[in-house]
Amino acid sequence: MARSSRKDEILQAALSCITEFGVEATTIEMIRDRSGASIGSLYHHFGNKERIIGALYLAGTAEYAALLETGFAQADSAERCIKLLVTSYIDWVVANPDWARFLLHGRGRVEAGELAERLREANHAHAARLHEKLAGYFDQQLFKAMPLDCFTAVIIGPTQDYARNWLAGRSRTPLAECRDLLAKIAWDSVRA
CATH class of the missing domain: 1.10.10.60 (Homeodomain-like)
Known part of the structure; x- marks a missing residue:
């Protein structure tokens, strides 16, 4: 920050x-x-304190979204876009471990607080940007058929789970060392 x-x-x-x-x-x-x-x-x-917590959460998600946006400007294939979703997340978590811990555990509080609507709007805008970037690849049927609301979970789920364990000190292998492996797993999980 x-x-x-x-x-x-x-x-x-x-x-x-x-x-x-x-x-x-x-x-x-x-x-x-x-x-x-x-x-x-x-x-x-x-x-008040709740607005500080909400602003901190929104600032963290915005910083990750900006990192992703920068990467999307150079990602010119379905594979690169999918891998970027994973590698950007890992890069952000490794660079901001305290903030990442807060984001992983603070969402419910923000969703229940005064800034819930701003969080929903930010999440909607982020999802729309992802859909916009990937729409052509969906049209070309470069991805496996699956419900759209499962698509992101399939891509980021394993990475988010490993990051949670790494941040809690339950994983020995540094998250950064898993970057390429987790990106490949994400791509293999969704490519047609």
């Missing part, structure tokens, strides 16, 4: 506190102390 603005500094501080103390134990005061922001600045930018 870039430290280019006060808002970013607050989000970075929130992530640091959440990583150290957990979501429930983290308080506005902790975030204020760690960020150096005034209480007025915290409330000006976010309003």
